[in-house]
Amino acid sequence: MNVLIAVENDAGLDSKLDSRFGRASYFLIYDMDEEKIVSIEENKFKNEPSGVGLRTASFLIDSGCKVAIGARPGPKAASILNAANIKIVTVENKTAKEAIDWYKQNAAL
Amino acid sequence: MYIAVASGKGGTGKTLVSTNLALSIGTCTYVDLDVEEPNGSIFLKPEIEEELQYTLPVPEINEGVCTFCETCAKACTYNALAIIPPIEKAMFFPDLCHACGVCTYVCPVDGALKEVNKEIGKIRIGRSGPIKFVEGRMNVGQPSGVPLIRGIINRYLDMKDLLIVDLSPGTSCPVVEGLKKSDYIILVTEPTPFGLNDLKLTVEIVNELEKDAGIIVNKDNGKRTIIDDFSDEANIPVILKIPYSIDIQRAYSKGIPLIESMPGIKEKFKALIGTIFEKNEKN
Numbered sequence A: 001m002n003v004l005i006a007v008e009n010d011a012g013l014d015s016k017l018d019s020r021f022g023r024a025s026y027f028l029i030y031d032m033d034e035e036k037i038v039s040i041e042e043n044k045f046k047n048e049p050s051g052v053g054l055r056t057a058s059f060l061i062d063s064g065c066k067v068a069i070g071a072r073p074g075p076k077a078a079s080i081l082n083a084a085n086i087k088i089v090t091v092e093n094k095t096a097k098e099a100i101d102w103y104k105q106n107a108a109l
Numbered sequence B: 001m002y003i004a005v006a007s008g009k010g011g012t013g014k015t016l017v018s019t020n021l022a023l024s025i026g027t028c029t030y031v032d033l034d035v036e037e038p039n040g041s042i043f044l045k046p047e048i049e050e051e052l053q054y055t056l057p058v059p060e061i062n063e064g065v066c067t068f069c070e071t072c073a074k075a076c077t078y079n080a081l082a083i084i085p086p087i088e089k090a091m092f093f094p095d096l097c098h099a100c101g102v103c104t105y106v107c108p109v110d111g112a113l114k115e116v117n118k119e120i121g122k123i124r125i126g127r128s129g130p131i132k133f134v135e136g137r138m139n140v141g142q143p144s145g146v147p148l149i150r151g152i153i154n155r156y157l158d159m160k161d162l163l164i165v166d167l168s169p170g171t172s173c174p175v176v177e178g179l180k181k182s183d184y185i186i187l188v189t190e191p192t193p194f195g196l197n198d199l200k201l202t203v204e205i206v207n208e209l210e211k212d213a214g215i216i217v218n219k220d221n222g223k224r225t226i227i228d229d230f231s232d233e234a235n236i237p238v239i240l241k242i243p244y245s246i247d248i249q250r251a252y253s254k255g256i257p258l259i260e261s262m263p264g265i266k267e268k269f270k271a272l273i274g275t276i277f278e279k280n281e282k283n
Helices: A052-063 A075-083 A096-106 B014-025 B040-044 B071-075 B102-106 B146-155 B173-179 B193-208 B226-234 B246-253 B265-282
Strands: A002-007 A026-031 A036-042 A067-070 A087-090 B002-006 B029-032 B047-061 B081-084 B089-092 B113-128 B131-138 B163-166 B184-189 B213-220 B238-243
Touching: A002 A052, A002 A096, A026 A052, A026 A096, A052 A075, A052 B081, A067 A096, A075 A087, A075 B081, A075 B089, B002 B014, B002 B173, B014 B029, B014 B040, B014 B131, B014 B163, B014 B184, B014 B213, B014 B265, B029 B040, B040 B131, B047 B089, B047 B102, B047 B146, B071 B081, B071 B102, B102 B113, B113 B146, B131 B146, B146 B173, B173 B193, B184 B193, B184 B265, B193 B213, B193 B226, B213 B226, B226 B238, B238 B265
Parallel strands: A002 A067, A067 A087, B002 B163, B002 B184, B029 B131, B029 B163, B184 B213, B213 B238
Antiparallel strands: A002 A026, A026 A036, B047 B113, B081 B089, B113 B131
């Protein structure tokens, strides 16, 4: 199963989580089963004036990820993710690796 | 002629000036474009003849017919549409929509997307004696007053009339929209650092739009102030000073117009309009 992590830069698992979800700088897609990075993509919608969270949510859905890990998405993005049954996991002040470990331990939540 | 009354800082006296200008002139149109909180009617007490809904065309998607091709969502500059093919869902976010019509235009499926009218505010039209009264009132929760302001200016005003247009405070989009078609801008300020700061910001817009303007100093203390200094620097004349007076404030708080509480002001306002007309003719 793939998860999407909203991160600050393209350094991989050592990247810190971005303080924003929709306007995060990069998206790291991680395969939880194979335990490896699938891709790291730059968020090209980051600087649009409005509706960025919606673009991010659409990107998430297209990517096939089932879980979104990172800062809390805004209400519009959240409504789309909820409609698409994507689990939102809000974590702060961690690196991507730490967030993945935290999610593994707390997956039941 | 379109005379806009702006300020920058709120509470300097735009409505005081615009309503009393209208009362002094008589045959003119008072337009309240402070659509988030129109208050001119408190002082002019108009008889309302018409109350209209103002609407904008927005998309409505029929999920039963929609093929979730995402063409509309990709075409929308404002990201107001989200299409989710895996769960066959089409979502529309009205507060991001600018009613531009592109989504309706590009949708390739007959009947999937239609335009419906969404009310964003109301327009009231009436009279107060010889004064024609037009007021815009935005619905609570709307993200922007600009479409309503633009709609009133383009469709509900007769540009041949003498228009006294009361704007909202500030220097952002609603004010700019209200200034665009003006022939002259009256800038109402007060002799305080806040008043001056926001006056300077408004003057930047006035200059950008290349409009003729004059400053009215309200709550004046009778001496030379920082506004006079700025007026010289910026080459925008001070055309009137209204003194700071508890009596005027008391009367205002009861809805009593300045022309009743301050003797001589009516003649000054009339003279002001005369000067503005002369200047306009020269240009």
